[in-house]
Amino acid sequence: MISKDLILDSNNDLKISGGDFAIDQTDDQNIETILTAEKGQFYSSLLLGYGIYKRLLGPLRRNQEKKDIRQSLRQDNYNTIQLEIDNNFTITVDANKIK
16 A cells, blocks of 8 residues: 655655645655654654664664564554665665555
């Protein structure tokens, strides 16, 4: 299932197109937002969020990070198909929305 919703621009502001809010496919945007958000930042789902910025300050355990990312995405009904974390901590995610 492909999610369509409001699009954010590069500054995380609502994107305006033709004088109206832009709506398009948002799965990649949603996944990125979940990875960068800290728990408690989503009013409707306080446990949603991975908090990548704080995690980069501490020791990284690749298997634990993968588990935590999958769990965070699952909370927003994403099924993680593929998840890779390279030596530079670049995260590549392929996930589908199941609801």
